Amino acid sequence: MDHYPSKPVVLVVDDEPSSLQVINELLREHYQVRVxxxxxxxxxxxxxTIPDLILLDIVMPGLNGHEVCRRLKGNSKTCDVPVLFLSASNQDIDECLGLALGAADYLSKPINPPVLLARVQTQMRLKVAVDLLRSQKSFLDQEILARTRELQATHDVTILALASLAETRxxxxxxxxxxxxxxxxxxxxNLRHHPRFSAHLDEKSIELICKxxxxxxxxxxxxxxxxxxxxxxLExxxxxxxxxxxxxxxxxxVHAEELLGEQVPFLRIAKEIALCHHEKWDGSGYPNGLAGDAIPVSARLMAIADVYDAIISRRVYKLSKSHNxxxxxxxxxxxxxxxxxxxxxxxxLEDEFDQIAQRYADSAPYEPLRTSGG
Known part of the structure; x- marks a missing residue:
């Protein structure tokens, strides 16, 4: 089990032992100090262990403070840890570079204890506030995702319930x-990248058509x-x-859309399919005798799917026929x-159609086919 210290952790990085000692003495009453x-x-x-705040000297042998800061800000695990630079140099270029690298503040040496303590306290308060906001955002994101999934599930079930009503009858x-x-x-x-259909069959459109x-x-x-x-x-x-x-x-x-009071992309596709899936390429279909590209792409797709399935399926008025x-x-x-x-x-895609037909074959047998009528 991870151990969470009762005090926030401050890491002090400095190659001068005297600076480490002074800062440690100044902060240890309020923070857990590591050096x-x-x-x-x-x-x-x-x-x-990732600290809550880092006090970082700039001029050090080996990796200097700027390089350490660059690595911390480039790491997703440490990029949000506030860094306060410490430097005996009064050159503006050092301060500008440090802030450009993502440092939260810049303090000059020799250390002024009240100023250091005040700056550290300010950054700690900011970090607590930011962490709280981030936690709340994460919680809200999860809530929104859960609600969205719930609404989508309800949406999908409603569609299937309505459709099943028609199919049952x-x-x-x-x-x-x-x-x-x-x-x-x-x-x-399969047609997604076809030049005639690519403008109509992006990922979102395909999902709407399928739903x-x-x-x-x-x-x-x-x-x-x-x-x-x-x-x-039928006569x-x-x-x-x-x-x-x-x-x-x-x-x-259309009536459902009017009740909603706004146009819905899903219902636009559903209207196309419901109205036009019996239209034919040569214009001999119904209800409006549309021909060629005047028939919506969604309805043209549905026409092939519906006719194929009607032929391989048994109905009260006909026997099923083969995939071929x-x-x-x-x-x-x-x-x-x-x-x-x-x-x-x-x-x-013949084989895939056949596999789908077998995978979702009707399990319940029909009653004997009636032969009365024309």
């Missing part, structure tokens, strides 16, 4: 959310069970109603359904 007759000895003492699973989130991440990371991805189908909460859970193929009018989930999700997120089948659908959709450069990136 060193050279710069080298001083550094050895400091390596073992659609007879899908939470693992669909996790899979699509991971697909989007690996695809975005927003689970909300892509939040609008399905507004679709009736009769259509959402229909076991067979044309039913499909038109189903397509409105993109606009419904977007409007719900899903990959071929993605390839066939290049330039029509999907951004061709994103499809090219997917080509090199």
């Amino acid at each position: 060193a007759a050279s710069g080298e000895h001083a550094l050895q003492i400091i390596d073992q 659609d007879n899908e699973t939470g693992n669909h959310l996790r899979r699509t989130q991971h697909y989007v991440r690996v695809l975005a990371e 927003s991805a689970p909300l892509h189908d939040i609008g399905k909460v507004g679709i009736s069970d009769q259509i959402l859970l229909k076991p067979g193929r 044309a009018d039913e499909f038109e109603i189903m397509k409105t989930h993109a606009q419904l999700g977007y409007q719900a997120l 089948t899903a990959a071929n659908v993605i390839y066939d959709g290049a330039g029509r359904h999907f951004d061709p450069d994103m499809v090219e990136a997917f080509r090199g």
